[in-house]
Amino acid sequence: MNFGSDNMAGVSPRIMAALAEANAGPAPAYGNDDLTRRAESMLQEFFEHEVAVAFVSTGTAANALALSCLVEPFGAVVCHAEAHIMVDECGAPEFYSGGAKLVGSAGYGAKLTPEIIVDVLERVGPLKPHHVRPQAVSVTQASEIGTVYSQSEIAAISVLAHARGLKVHMDGARFANALTHLDCAPADITWRAGVDVLCFGATKAGAMAAEAVIAFDPTLREALAYRRKRSGHLLSKHRFIAAQWISFLEKDHWRELAGHANAMAQRLAAGIAASGRGRVAFAVEANEVFAVIARADDERLRAAGAIHHPWSTHGIGLDPLPGDDEVFVRLVTSFATTERDVDRFLAVLGGKSA
């Protein structure tokens, strides 16, 4: 009953096998190998667009590198108050950009809207040179609260951002889950909707350590390459990250992995709603369920071996807020979650012993 994080899951056996296969013999280092070239060209096909790619091993590195290509040291990034870049990256975007400021704003379901962004831009930026200069908007797809931006929501944000001279960054640590939910072409919710740079994550979906900065403006290639090396994120045995990407993309393995994780989240959410022992707090559109449950049920679940985290209610529009005898929890599913895990959790929630 591990619903702690998709980072706690192991690696998809197919991706593990691809790593073992890539281990045969030597290969050129630092990304000058055939697997890297193949992974890059597969991403190009996947997005139906020329892209500049920088493979890295963590989502924090991807986000920080991407943003450092979009903003100056005196720039600002508009994001949600609960965005991973805002609260969970130890200031890496600020550090890599040489001091750019992140401006976080509340928004229902951890999502930004054009109205929220306009409100931020009215407060931050006009007084030159006293204010920082807003230069990018960052959206998280799927969001930190498991909601997904539709194509039109992203496009509306991009139109506004571009009209104000801001670039659009997408933190896609759970992009595969969002894409599976929307069931559209990857291009539709990225460059066709105005996204300039996507950080595409494979790790949470089932890779070992495989993230990719995808710039839809290929002229960013050099800026990315220098920043990646300078920050110590250019892997010498680069073929192993490329092998994970090839396996992830090949035969739509990403869809299989993310589809299963999403389906398990649906099963969990439906079960919680049907149990009458919890309230599912936001639309379940990816692989995360956020629910308010009784503290006593939470304690019984933990005693039975369930692993999950209490979550912050800040800035996401949770209404009503949990009472004193309730707790707001995050439950994350992954490619490795089984129906049995979900059903056991639901049984314990419903008052049965594990």
Ligand SMILES: Cc1ncc(COP(=O)(O)O)c(C=O)c1O
């Ligand atoms: C929304 C989001 N972005 C990015 C990341 C990447 O983080 P890490 O640096 O741990 O790979 C995470 C991981 O929890 C995340 O949830």
